[in-house]
Amino acid sequence: MIKIAVMGYGTIGSGVVEVLETNRDSIAKRVGEEVEVKYVLDLRDFPGDPIEKKIVHDYKDITADEEVKIVVETMGGVEPAFTFVKAMLEAGKSVTTSNKALVAEKGAELLAVAKEKNVNFMFEASVGGGIPIIRSINECLTADKIEEITGILNGTTNYMLTRMANEGLEFADVLKDAQDKGYAEKDPTADVEGFDACRKIAILTSLVAGKQVDFEKIHTEGITKISAVDFKYAKAMGRSIKLLATSRQADGTYSALVAPHLLSPEHPLYSVNDVFNAVFVHGNVLGDAMFYGSGAGKLPTASAVVADVVEMAKHLDQNIPVEWSKEELPLADYKKNEKRFFVRTEADEAAVKAAFGEVELVHADGISGEMGFVTGNMTEAAYEEKAAKLGKVLQMIRLA
Amino acid sequence: MIKIAVMGYGTIGSGVVEVLETNRDSIAKRVGEEVEVKYVLDLRDFPGDPIEKKIVHDYKDITADEEVKIVVETMGGVEPAFTFVKAMLEAGKSVTTSNKALVAEKGAELLAVAKEKNVNFMFEASVGGGIPIIRSINECLTADKIEEITGILNGTTNYMLTRMANEGLEFADVLKDAQDKGYAEKDPTADVEGFDACRKIAILTSLVAGKQVDFEKIHTEGITKISAVDFKYAKAMGRSIKLLATSRQADGTYSALVAPHLLSPEHPLYSVNDVFNAVFVHGNVLGDAMFYGSGAGKLPTASAVVADVVEMAKHLDQNIPVEWSKEELPLADYKKNEKRFFVRTEADEAAVKAAFGEVELVHADGISGEMGFVTGNMTEAAYEEKAAKLGKVLQMIRLA
Incomplete structure (x- = not known):
């Protein structure tokens, strides 16, 4: 029996608990033993919830328990997530997170701590939700020099752009509807201004290059200025409008950009609609590849978190090396x-x-x-x- | 320095040597040391070729050399590939193969030998060429119960169907052209009758179920009866015609089928054209995902083989468990x-x-x-x- 802790019992955290329960048997088979949630860290209590008795309010209850080998972080934001995650790694526990803000800013540092402690820090769910793009870069496409990564990495804006395309609606109307449906947050800035996609392409580029990308140095344009008139022109051109986050490498020099683009029907991301995400990769020997799936949502994201839990459970006390140093990667203009x-x-x-x-x-x-x-x-x-x-x-x- | 051997210096085998040379530095960085080809097994000599002095004609020259830790098999066909691969595993060497005929028939047996010898038997390139679908099933989508896998798994027939769709040509004319271009073999039976796709979906289904699928029990229809008239109807319906290989699981019961299908534009595989392959996966928590890329070709396939080499080099003397027993999986009608x-x-x-x-x-x-x-x-x-x-x-x- 492997005991784990979940920090943050919001949408993703409760999804993780649900996935572990739903697929208990198949996961146990994969791991070789059962995986059980021992603690759930949250500021709130959850009276009546099955995890009620597992709730703790102090992260030190978890660091202090040597039985806990794996910790899931699904709180979001850089602090206090960073403090908690670092403390878990230093206490010799492997950690997986769905938190792209944390990974984009502190990924290299946390990987270094994990390596030092001979445990693992994983973050499959931080980019592309259920799409296994991080593991593909780290473990699958290892024979290649990756020359381009271009993704539709934000489900909220893709949903909005799809509705604008299909229904001729204006940005403001679609945003309100997306907020009503829970697809967009009350403060939608991180999504609609492209900041979320920017952090995600920064993470992917850091992994490809093995060095730290400062996401603040990536030129980023959101979709707030895209209008119904733009879609009329797009239709006339037979193109779709998508928010692309892209990075390219040529002769060891990297450049990155987040901005809306007009895609031709031949573009592999042309027909990626609604809340779906997709990542296009070009490798120097592989050629073109594309990964597509649910980029957000409770269960798809939890699926990626739990896949990390499975891999970490199979590698307890064995650090799987990830190349991502703190050295800053210079980006070309x-x-x-x-x-x-x-x-x-x-x-x-x-x-x-x-x-x-x-x-x-x-x-x-x-x-x-x-x-x-x-x-x-x-x-x-x-x-x-x-x-x-x-x-x-x-x-x-x-x-x- | 890790020494490897390549068995079969045809298209894929020479591609493997080329990829190892082209990306020598990045691969060495991934592995932690350099990877060098020590032997190439082939019946032929290759005077003037850089690998000329590495050519051996007897596989026992490789089994006998303890310095060789990893062997690549790219000969094709069940025999003598099976005899050679089994001997390599028994000699304590890890093996990767691109040979779907071998894997479909002998996968479970060779995995068992690898486990017993504490080495690895990998076969990423046997399905979907450069698409990392095997590793995705084994290592990425581990939190899920996979309920459906549907793929366009044969590049030759997809190229032919694409040309028939675009140019209104008949099967026989397109086949001749594909043969002239080297996309189809002189004896195209394995491709056009669906046998190749059948072996590939048998491999994927075996991995999902953890049991041996007898590919001869999968109902298989090829594309030889598809005509230009069918494409006129397809066009009228706004659909594409693709050779799909599919398997589904419901309540632990699996069924499989290989046959041409009419795909609606909403189907994720609708616009997979030319020699590209793609695999659609539905997981019970992940939802829908799709993997797309070059399904064949020298370098994409070699990329997948070399990715296996990298993973095996990082796991010398450490068997990575793969669930695929010899027990036969009963398929529903x-x-x-x-x-x-x-x-x-x-x-x-x-x-x-x-x-x-x-x-x-x-x-x-x-x-x-x-x-x-x-x-x-x-x-x-x-x-x-x-x-x-x-x-x-x-x-x-x-x-x-």
């Missing part, structure tokens, strides 16, 4: 990256040609007083210069 | 499964209604002398009974 840009402007065609040269005009039904066009291939820096020259730019969305 | 059927018949509408009741008629451009319709939901057995009553059936393709 994203403005040097070349791509094509879709632009909406109030300027006239002559002004567009004067600024951008030959462009592809895009005609969308029922739009007047403006025009849309797609530029040729150019760097972000060149685009900015030409757009400044043009003026009267209403919108710019990158093509992918 | 696929005729009990319910679905909808697309049917082409020379009978008239009255006869169709008399046999099938209410159906959806499908009208395709430029087709005469026959009619197409989609049945309601029914078991395969019920379909067969009604189809026999109707007679004059030209074609039946299942819906998915």
Whole structure:
């Protein structure tokens, strides 16, 4: 019998308890012995809940109990999660977390503590919910140099963009509905401004590069400026609009970006809709691969947490090395990256040609007083210069 | 320095040598030391090839060399691959293979030998080429009970179906072109009759169930009867035609089937085209997930083989348990499964209604002398009974 503790009995934490119960037998078979929750750490009591008697309010009750070998952290936020997780690792317990804020900021440090204590720190659920993308990078695609990772990593914004595409709705209306349905939080900033996706691509890039990516240095644009008019143009182009988080490596130099993109039907992420997440990976020998699944939600995320518990239970007192040092990974200026840009402007065609040269005009039904066009291939820096020259730019969305 | 041997210097074997060379540094970093090919077993000599001096013709030269810790088998076919692989395992060497015929038939037996000798037998490249589906089942989706696996597991037939869909070509013409391009073998039976996909779904199902699936008991239909006319109907329905290999589990009972299906645009495998493979997985807590990538080809397949080499190099003298016993998994009769059927018949509408009741008629451009319709939901057995009553059936393709 392996005893574990769960810190944080919210959506994910209670999901972990549920998954361990639902699949008790198959998990025991995988691990080789039963897995049992001994403590649940939460500020609240849960009278009447089956875990009522397992509730503790002080994390030191867990660090002090040598019988507990594995701890699940599902509280969210950097503090006090960091203090608690570090204390657990230092007490010789393996820890898995679903907390991308913690991992993006403190991942390298916590991995180092785990290594020193010969235990494990895992975080499969911190990116892509139930999609096993972390384990794929660390343990599956190990023969490759990964040259690109591009993901739809935020289910809330993908749900919103899907509804805008299908129903012609405006951002504000969809946001309100998403909040009513519980898909978006009361303060939706982290999702809609792209901060959540930014932390996730920072984690993936850190794992690929083996060095620490400072997520604050990733240029990040959210979806708050995407409108129903943009989707009319997207439809005219036969493209979908998705919030992509992407990082690329060429000759050892990495660059990263989070921004809405217009995807052609040939793009592997084109038809990833609703709350689903997907991650596209290009390896130098593997070629293209894509991983798709539920990016959020109680049970899919708990499934990823419990998969970590299973792996840690099979590797008690044996650190599985993960390359991710504290050394900062320098990111190249994203403005040097070349791509094509879709632009909406109030300027006239002559002004567009004067600024951008030959462009592809895009005609969308029922739009007047403006025009849309797609530029040729150019760097972000060149685009900015030409757009400044043009003026009267209403919108710019990158093509992918 | 870890010394390995490669058995079979054909497409995949030479790809393995190439990947180990191309990514020498990153692989050494992952493993913790360099990986070097000491022997290449082949019947042929390769004068002028960099591996010329490593060629041996007798597998016992490898079994006898204690320095060799890991062996790659890329010869194909059950014998002599089985004899060689078993001898390597018995000599205390870990083995990885890309050989689905070997794994489907002898997987359980070779895993048992590996366990007994405290080494590893891995076969990531035997299913889905570069897609890490085996490791996902064994190590990633461990919190779940997997209730469905459905895959496009054969790149050759998917390439052929894609060309038929896009260009309105007939099977025979596309096959000839695929053979000319090297995508299909001179004797294409294993691919076009579905036997290759059958072995692959047998392997995946064995891993999910932990018991041996006898692939000869899986009902298997290939694509040889799919015609340009079928694609006209598919187009009229807005569906794609794919060769699906599928297995389902309900209440511990498994069923499996390999057959062409008509996929709706909502199906996650709808737009998997050309030589790509993809595997859809439904877990009881994970929900839906999908893995997509190059299912064949020299380097993607070699990437998967080398990923096994990396994992085995990190686990020398440590068996990683895989649940797959020799006990046979009983498969339920696929005729009990319910679905909808697309049917082409020379009978008239009255006869169709008399046999099938209410159906959806499908009208395709430029087709005469026959009619197409989609049945309601029914078991395969019920379909067969009604189809026999109707007679004059030209074609039946299942819906998915």
